[in-house]
Amino acid sequence: MRRVVRVAAYVPAGASNWAAVAASDEDSFTLAATAVERVWSGRRAEPGPILVHALGDFPEVVEWGFAALLGRETVVTRSPGTASQLAKALEELEGGEGGPAIVVAVDLAETSASRTSSKSGIAGDAAVAFLLEPTESAAPLLFGKHAAGRSAVAATVRRARSEAAGGSRIMFVGDWDRGAGVGSAREAKPAGRDRSDNLGTVSEGAYIPRARYLENLPSRWRFLAEVCEACHRTTFPSRRVCRNCGRADSLTPVELPYNGGRVVAVTTVSAGGQPTEFDAQVAGSGPYDVALVELARGMRVTLQVTDIAPGTLAVGDHVDTLLRRLYPMEGEWRYGRKAVPVSTAGSRGPAKTPA
Amino acid sequence: MDGAFASVDRGADRRDVSEAFLATLGFGGHQIGNAAAALAEEAGLVGVPVTRVENACASGGFALRSALAAVSAGASPLVLVTGVEKMTDVTNARRRYWLGVSGDTEWERSAGLTFAGVYGLVASRYFAEHGDASEALAEVASKNHENGALNPNAHFHRRVTRAEVLAAPRVARPLGLFDCCPVSDGAAALLLSPPELAHRFTDTPVYVDAAGAGTDFLAVQERPELTRFRASHRAAHEAFRSAGWNRSDVSFLEVHDCFTIAELLALEDLGFAAPGEAPRMTLSGATRRDGRLPVNPDGGLKAKGHPIGATGVSQVYEIFLQLRGQAGLRQVAGADHALAHNVGGAGATAAVSLFSVG
Numbered sequence: 285m286r287r288v289v290r291v292a293a294y295v296p297a298g299a300s301n302w303a304a305v306a307a308s309d310e311d312s313f314t315l316a317a318t319a320v321e322r323v324w325s326g327r328r329a330e331p332g333p334i335l336v337h338a339l340g341d342f343p344e345v346v347e348w349g350f351a352a353l354l355g356r357e358t359v360v361t362r363s364p365g366t367a368s369q370l371a372k373a374l375e376e377l378e379g380g381e382g383g384p385a386i387v388v389a390v391d392l393a394e395t396s397a398s399r400t401s402s403k404s405g406i407a408g409d410a411a412v413a414f415l416l417e418p419t420e421s422a423a424p425l426l427f428g429k430h431a432a433g434r435s436a437v438a439a440t441v442r443r444a445r446s447e448a449a450g451g452s453r454i455m456f457v458g459d460w461d462r463g464a465g466v467g468s469a470r471e472a473k474p475a476g477r478d479r480s481d482n483l484g485t486v487s488e489g490a491y492i493p494r495a496r497y498l499e500n501l502p503s504r505w506r507f508l509a510e511v512c513e514a515c516h517r518t519t520f521p522s523r524r525v526c527r528n529c530g531r532a533d534s535l536t537p538v539e540l541p542y543n544g545g546r547v548v549a550v551t552t553v554s555a556g557g558q559p560t561e562f563d564a565q566v567a568g569s570g571p572y573d574v575a576l577v578e579l580a581r582g583m584r585v586t587l588q589v590t591d592i593a594p595g596t597l598a599v600g601d602h603v604d605t606l607l608r609r610l611y612p613m614e615g616e617w618r619y620g621r622k623a624v625p626v627s628t629a630g631s632r633g634p635a636k637t638p639a
Numbered sequence: 640m641d642g643a644f645a646s647v648d649r650g651a652d653r654r655d656v657s658e659a660f661l662a663t664l665g666f667g668g669h670q671i672g673n674a675a676a677a678l679a680e681e682a683g684l685v686g687v688p689v690t691r692v693e694n695a696c697a698s699g700g701f702a703l704r705s706a707l708a709a710v711s712a713g714a715s716p717l718v719l720v721t722g723v724e725k726m727t728d729v730t731n732a733r734r735r736y737w738l739g740v741s742g743d744t745e746w747e748r749s750a751g752l753t754f755a756g757v758y759g760l761v762a763s764r765y766f767a768e769h770g771d772a773s774e775a776l777a778e779v780a781s782k783n784h785e786n787g788a789l790n791p792n793a794h795f796h797r798r799v800t801r802a803e804v805l806a807a808p809r810v811a812r813p814l815g816l817f818d819c820c821p822v823s824d825g826a827a828a829l830l831l832s833p834p835e836l837a838h839r840f841t842d843t844p845v846y847v848d849a850a851g852a853g854t855d856f857l858a859v860q861e862r863p864e865l866t867r868f869r870a871s872h873r874a875a876h877e878a879f880r881s882a883g884w885n886r887s888d889v890s891f892l893e894v895h896d897c898f899t900i901a902e903l904l905a906l907e908d909l910g911f912a913a914p915g916e917a918p919r920m921t922l923s924g925a926t927r928r929d930g931r932l933p934v935n936p937d938g939g940l941k942a943k944g945h946p947i948g949a950t951g952v953s954q955v956y957e958i959f960l961q962l963r964g965q966a967g968l969r970q971v972a973g974a975d976h977a978l979a980h981n982v983g984g985a986g987a988t989a990a991v992s993l994f995s996v997g
């Protein structure tokens with residue numbers, strides 16, 4: 285038996301302004317990925333495979349992306365994003381045997397009207413993820429069959445969406461036992477979202493072959509670094525050789541936290557100053573900031589800044605990082621982390637479990 | 640190249656050339672591979688060994704260094720060093736592609752940076768550490784445009800005021816349009832011979848006293864600091880030690896001002912200003928043509944232009960004129976020792992060479 289121990293909800297910035305969200309760097313995978321990594325946060329050390337059940341319409345990356353994001357063997361199953369499917373998935377996983385599981389649901393705005401107004405309460409560009417862990421307890425919540433549990437989830441997401449009405453990003457992570465929030469009025473049904481991504485039009489980008497992109501995902505998505513036992517220095521991004529002493533047999537992998545970064549330098553790239561693969565983004569949403577961010581162990585990473593007006597982030601500001609779309613290449617989106625101001629990225633909601 | 644041969648006081652021609660080095664990025668992709676053979680064809684040098692040197696914007700400085708080694712080894716009595724880039728005959732999208740190929744692709748480019756953006760980060764950090772230097776950056780642009788106005792080979796002949804520089808649209812905060820060098824076509828060539836043979840060609844040769852070079856991490860995120868280019872520092876250290884010069888021996892500098900902030904960094908990296916002191920030194924007028932240490936009397940990359948492979952060689956062209964007193968209206972009075980500083984990308988490669996006359 286498993287039971288739901290934790291829930292994370294994520295509503296992107298500008299969720300009440302659907303045109304802004306549609307022009308942003310989010311898609312159903314980044315929404316789900318953010319909810320999944322936050323609900324899993326702090327549990328990275330546990331061995332064994334994890335089952336991820338994803339509900340909604342996703343790009344192909346969903347088949348392998350969670351494994352790269354969590355850095356562990358992952359079995360992905362999928363079903364359509366409806367309330368009844370969500371209840372069914374939770375019920376089956378609660379009753380089943382095996383290791384930890386995550387159920388993540390994303391319900392994008394272009395799905396059917398009936399789904400948008402469903403009792404799941406996760407209509408629109410919101411994601412909610414449930415972490416289920418094995419339990420010896422004879423009395424799991426059996427959430428899937430439990431009407432009260434179902435309405436609590438709906439209330440959780442409604443509350444997040446209501447807080448997001450001001451345009452800020454909302455994220456909260458809560459231990460399930462402590463309850464998941466109170467309800468508020470549901471958002472109006474959003475307009476249909478333009479997801480014509482023009483994936484094939486960019487050909488003038490500096491070329492990173494897909495194989496190399498995949499090879500470097502551990503550093504790009506999980507900030508994988510290496511600590512050298514010989515000289516005690518850290519190498520980031522990972523390059524399987526110590527950048528200080530050159531040894532290759534003395535390295536221990538370590539993941540740098542994806543939050544708690546500090547801005548070392550920041551610039552605003554104006555229209556015309558962007559690499560060609562960002563042309564569509566600039567045409568759609570204008571200039572953007574890029575920051576050099578200091579992570580743990582003094583390691584630094586260059587990240588595009590998102591969810592904030594360009595020109596507002598300053599040296600010394602604290603940032604969190606989230607998985608977002610970077611640019612299209614060879615018919616698919618390349619994903620990576622972007623920096624977001626920490627003031628709106630903090631864990632909010634009824635149970636302030638550190639994200 | 641004809642100009643290089645024509646400038647030899649007692650004459651030289653293609654048949655005297657025993658080896659050549661070609662500095663070019665290959666902008667536009669017209670002949671990415673085996674560009675050396677294409678140069679031999681175009682220059683009437685078919686049969687002569689030619690080596691293409693590609694270190695992005697520092698290709699010219701590194702080509703000179705390779706040529707110096709060839710000459711010093713005694714293998715070649717007359718070596719041609721030429722740099723060339725044709726940048727204006729491609730579409731806007733291809734131009735922007737090629738402007739970005741020499742930066743770090745994996746992290747900087749995928750975050751949305753071109754070189755303007757990377758130098759924007761550098762300037763941001765410089766301001767954070769040393770205070771707002773906008774006025775000094777504007778002075779760099781204004782001074783170099785003023786010098787360029789006197790250089791018939793410069794891309795821009797128009798003077799700009801500090802106020803104009805400060806009022807221009809921003810490209811990569813805090814850098815604006817006038818903080819950036821233009822996209823230019825250009826070529827430069829020089830002939831190098833062993834000192835003992837030089838007097839066969841001229842009574843006033845310019846001597847290459849040293850050629851240092853260095854490298855650093857491609858991406859600035861892996862460097863311990865943004866406001867110092869260690870490759871420049873290393874190259875200068877090697878050059879000055881090899882030549883046995885002091886900084887005070889130098890009459891003027893040709894530095895790599897691809898963006899105005901780069902000229903401030905160069906003054907500090909090369910040892911002519913203490914960290915954080917370059918803005919004050921610049922605003923004092925010391926780096927103007929009539930100042931204590933003139934910098935970029937030819938207009939620099941900023942006004943002369945920055946045809947990538949040609950830039951490092953064209954700096955030596957200016958030094959050749961200045962040290963022989965042939966720089967006309969922009970002549971630096973009493974110039975007898977000079978330094979050329981050529982940077983690839985945002986400090987990933989750098990070459991520093993020292994020259995003297997008489």
Ligand SMILES: [Zn+2]
Nearest residue numbers: 512515526529
């Ligand atoms: Zn080591």
